[in-house]
Amino acid sequence: MTVAIVHLGAGNTASVQFALERLGAEAVITADPAVIADAERLVLPGVGAAGYAMARMADLGLTDIIKGFERPLIGLCLGQQLLFETSEENGGATMLGFIPGEVRRLDVGPDRPVPHMGWTKLEGLKDDPILEGVSPGAYAYFVHSFVCPDTDATIACADYGTEVPAMVRTGNRWGCQFHPERSARAGARILQNFLSLSI
């Protein structure tokens, strides 16, 4: 099983690689279009801001390859946000558009700090192979200041004063707003499920 982790710049790519290696997968961090096109699994990790990540993707000639990838793909943190149409981050960005809607700044009132940083329960788990063996109420580690819109694609959510879509799915593409590579047992299970998907 070869997993390509798309390298768009400094970010949490190594920790994702190490988590996949702990599960026995061969994971490479790469920006090579040929390697990405041939991979059995694709990971879009969270790097910088939405506009920056999309610009890097275009500069590296990866946008169409990622859009056309037919095997399982997962976006992590910002990577989940990139699956949506647009983001209001840094004055606006057009993204991959697999799921309709705009990613917006977290608006949670004065009682909760932003970024949403820490361990929050996963709730409202849908019946999806990537969530197999994950219990409702399992904690996952979140770090984000922007939040995806709640759509039909939401398969798990988290409560942070507002409904946070914690995981999404559309066809062969999944997203995690939290960091599965840093979410202890539940995160490892989700990554294991991602490696085991048969579609």
Place this chain on the structure above:
Amino acid sequence: MTARRIIPCLDVKDGRVVKGVRFEGHTDMGDAAELAARYRDEGADELVFYDITASPEGRTLDYGWVRSIARLLDIPFCVAGGIRTVDQAAACLDNGADKVSINSPALERPELITEMADRLGSQCVVVGVDSRREDGEYVVHKYTGDPNARRLAGRRTLDWLVEAQALGAGEIVLNCIDQDGVRAGYDTAQLSEARSRLTIPLIASGGAGAVSHFLDVFDRANVSGALAASVFHTGAIRIPDLKASLAASGVEMRS
């Protein structure tokens, strides 16, 4: 909701964990990787590794070592010590750290916070602040890793916290030096005041000596997490016991 975080801090010198009282008189507490794995297994929510001699010695931390820790952990961790450029911070993240904490270099050149936030995102930029009460005011100290190099930074703590947040910090660790290593409890008055000025997460540091101190700081200062070192390293407080006790008192803990 979001669980309050229990964060063991590992002050590292040459791969060994050390701990002193009020930052002085360091004693060896064991191998850093071994302790990190133990805390991971015991339910720590996050770890902080602080290379305490890097900044005073004018060097940065060992990226290979960061990488070896990243392979070991499935919980987030933050590294600190001698990070003074965006490239150095980026290298820490590239080697698997989740966040970087800057202290003295941010005081010397506050724009560093903005440069790091712009390139790496605010969420991985932690500003550590060493604060002590002098003449009735909270003031910032720098180079606290080395008593000989340590000096006043010429800033009021609360002003600096607000400035750091405005410049792009994603989290503040407020280390109350009067309390550090003496196990008399967190400085809940100072932390509470800091909390009221900030919109980003605040982590309490300095003074943990008993389970009740953690309960106090979550109840009274509403901090997102509590950092401690010696009580965990010596085994005076076991993390599973601490978390069970806090959960029984109504503090949300990751189970």
